[in-house]
Amino acid sequence: MTNEQKVSFEEAMNKLEQIVDKLEEGDVPLEEAIAFYKEGMELSKLCHNKLKSVEEQLTQIITEDGSKQNFAIEEEE
Amino acid sequence: MQEKKYLTVLALTKYIKRKFDADPHLQDVHVRGEISNFKQHSSGHMYFTLKDEKARILAVMFSSQSRTMKFSPENGMKVVVKGDISVYEPSGQYQIYIKEMQPDGIGELFLAYEQLRKRLEAEGLFSVEHKKTIPSYPKTVGVITSPTGAAIRDVITTIKRRYPIANILVLPALVQGGNAASSIARAIEKANTLDGIDVLIVGRGGGSIEELWAFNEELVARAIHQSEVPIISAVGHETDFTIADFVADMRAPTPTAAAELAVPHIDELMERLLQRKTRMLQSMNGRYRFEKQRLDRVQKSYAFRYPHRLYEQKLEQVDKLTEMLVRGASRLTDVKKSQHETIHNRLMRNHPRVALREAESRFVRSQKDIGRAMEQILLKKQTEFKRIISTLQALSPLKIMERGYSLVYSEENQLIKSIKQVKENEPLQIQLTDGSLLCNVQNIKESENRDE
Numbered sequence: 001m002t003n004e005q006k007v008s009f010e011e012a013m014n015k016l017e018q019i020v021d022k023l024e025e026g027d028v029p030l031e032e033a034i035a036f037y038k039e040g041m042e043l044s045k046l047c048h049n050k051l052k053s054v055e056e057q058l059t060q061i062i063t064e065d066g067s068k069q070n071f072a073i074e075e076e077e
Numbered sequence: 078m079q080e081k082k083y084l085t086v087l088a089l090t091k092y093i094k095r096k097f098d099a100d101p102h103l104q105d106v107h108v109r110g111e112i113s114n115f116k117q118h119s120s121g122h123m124y125f126t127l128k129d130e131k132a133r134i135l136a137v138m139f140s141s142q143s144r145t146m147k148f149s150p151e152n153g154m155k156v157v158v159k160g161d162i163s164v165y166e167p168s169g170q171y172q173i174y175i176k177e178m179q180p181d182g183i184g185e186l187f188l189a190y191e192q193l194r195k196r197l198e199a200e201g202l203f204s205v206e207h208k209k210t211i212p213s214y215p216k217t218v219g220v221i222t223s224p225t226g227a228a229i230r231d232v233i234t235t236i237k238r239r240y241p242i243a244n245i246l247v248l249p250a251l252v253q254g255g256n257a258a259s260s261i262a263r264a265i266e267k268a269n270t271l272d273g274i275d276v277l278i279v280g281r282g283g284g285s286i287e288e289l290w291a292f293n294e295e296l297v298a299r300a301i302h303q304s305e306v307p308i309i310s311a312v313g314h315e316t317d318f319t320i321a322d323f324v325a326d327m328r329a330p331t332p333t334a335a336a337e338l339a340v341p342h343i344d345e346l347m348e349r350l351l352q353r354k355t356r357m358l359q360s361m362n363g364r365y366r367f368e369k370q371r372l373d374r375v376q377k378s379y380a381f382r383y384p385h386r387l388y389e390q391k392l393e394q395v396d397k398l399t400e401m402l403v404r405g406a407s408r409l410t411d412v413k414k415s416q417h418e419t420i421h422n423r424l425m426r427n428h429p430r431v432a433l434r435e436a437e438s439r440f441v442r443s444q445k446d447i448g449r450a451m452e453q454i455l456l457k458k459q460t461e462f463k464r465i466i467s468t469l470q471a472l473s474p475l476k477i478m479e480r481g482y483s484l485v486y487s488e489e490n491q492l493i494k495s496i497k498q499v500k501e502n503e504p505l506q507i508q509l510t511d512g513s514l515l516c517n518v519q520n521i522k523e524s525e526n527r528d529e
Contacts, residue, residue: 010214013349020353023360030368037361044354051242051343051350059233061224061247062267071224071247 007043009050016043087166094164097171103162108134108173109181112154123150127158127173135172136160142176147189155181186286190293193320197295202302203323209307211327211338214346215275217244218339219306221264224249228282228311228332235336243340246274252281257291262300269305277306278335279321283313292319301325311335475510484508496521 007015019040022028028036061071097103110127117123121140126133136158150156160175180188197203218236222228224247236243248268251260261279268274279301281289291297292312301308301324310325311332322328329335380387470476474484485493486506493499499518507514 008214008216010212013214013346016350016353016357020356020360023357023364026360026364030364033361033364037357040357041354044350044357047350048347051346053242059237059245059247061249062271066267068246071245 012043012047090166090169097163107159109157112150113152115152136175137172138175147185148192157181193295197298209326211307212275217273217275219246219268219274219277221248221250221279222281223252231333232336235333236340239342240340253288258294258296262296265300265304274306276339277308278311279308280311280332292321297321298324309335309338478510
């Protein structure tokens with residue numbers, strides 16, 4: 001799982017889908033199938049982690065001078 | 078007549094012009110008519126004829142006045158105008174100098190909207206091939222709208238609810254009023270200079286056509302068209318479509334809807350992930366069971382249970398084959414033996430023994446014959462010989478010598494038959510039957526009666 005930082009969620013999902021398709025087709029040699037399965041489980045875990053690690057992301061606003069500031073919704077009165 | 082004063086054309090024209098300009102009824106007149114012979118100079122000034130069924134008047138609208146107009150005049154367009162009537166001295170023509178112009182009947186904004194829509198559509202700004210794909214899992218969503226108001230709140234709450242792992246970057250913009258279009262366009266350009274914005278939501282809450290007008294302006298349409306970042310338009314729901322909706326890569330009816338289109342729902346993703354995991358597990362399980370069964374089948378197979386059966390059969394086969402080999406070999410030997418016998422018999426039948434025996438007997442016979450013949454010849458020759466011998470004996474000089482005759486030989490051992498052969502004192506050898514006499518000739522006497 002060293003490549004966790006490099007793979008985007010989208011890539012990981014697509015890869016996972018491809019692996020599932022391949023495994024379901026069933027004509028993969030067993031050793032490869034096991035390798036695919038391992039990779040698939042890792043990808044699945046990776047995706048899961050990415051989705052779960054909800055360190056509440058930031059909402060920022062670009063100010064007049066072009067810098068970013070945290071943004072909070074102003075409740076309308 | 079002579080004293081008559083002649084006016085210059087210019088003086089006359091100036092006089093007429095002054096008349097026009099002084100008449101309050103010719104100032105700020107409102108006229109309704111149809112545009113024809115429309116020409117727009119590169120300077121932006123417009124020249125055309127305003128006409129109805131029965132009359133026409135030349136019309137001029139300077140760019141300083143036309144610039145604020147939202148729509149573009151066209152031939153055949155019915156308009157209401159406000160302007161002053163004056164004279165253009167170089168051509169001596171009176172014309173209306175228009176200060177304001179509006180489409181007759183339909184609203185100005187609606188006309189402008191239709192015109193821009195048609196123009197941009199013809200240019201291909203709405204075509205499907207320009208539409209960029211909205212990314213499935215954006216990391217950062219840019220929001221261009223007013224930082225205050227319902228729209229931004231709706232977008233942020235929707236995104237946080239659905240996909241809390243996305244960053245939201247608000248690019249504040251005026252969404253209403255004269256500066257709104259340029260403000261929105263600038264924000265879009267700004268968003269394109271920033272790194273990491275995956276999708277942009279451009280919009281505002283609902284409002285009247287005037288309030289939403291910025292989203293119908295060419296400036297905004299061009300900015301959306303040129304944006305590298307995919308844009309979801311989200312202009313409130315009171316009108317059907319804004320120009321921005323047509324140009325945007327995706328159109329949402331409200332800001333909330335735009336936020337829903339921009340990000341996936343995390344629960345759905347979790348569900349999908351789980352589904353894929355399950356599918357993967359199932360297919361692996363299936364695969365495992367299948368391979369296990371295959372292995373079991375193989376292990377339970379006859380060959381594995383009774384391995385000795387494998388070679389027993391082979392042994393049997395070897396035995397059978399050996400037997401067949403032996404039988405075959407002996408049969409072959411028999412065949413060859415009988416063949417040999419036949420040939421041998423034939424050979425024996427043709428053995429040269431008989432011929433040999435025949436030849437032998439023939440030989441013996443011949444030998445006997447020859448012996449017999451020889452004996453006969455011998456006998457005959459013996460008899461003949463005896464006869465000849467006896468004859469010879471009868472004629473033998475020795476016999477004669479026995480009767481007293483002798484033979485005289487010379488020194489050279491030549492038989493002396495005449496006295497002429499010898500001389501006196503010559504040695505002679507006289508042969509008698511019982512020996513020889515060596516003598517010398519003492520005297521030679523010739524016989525007298527020799528011829529008897």
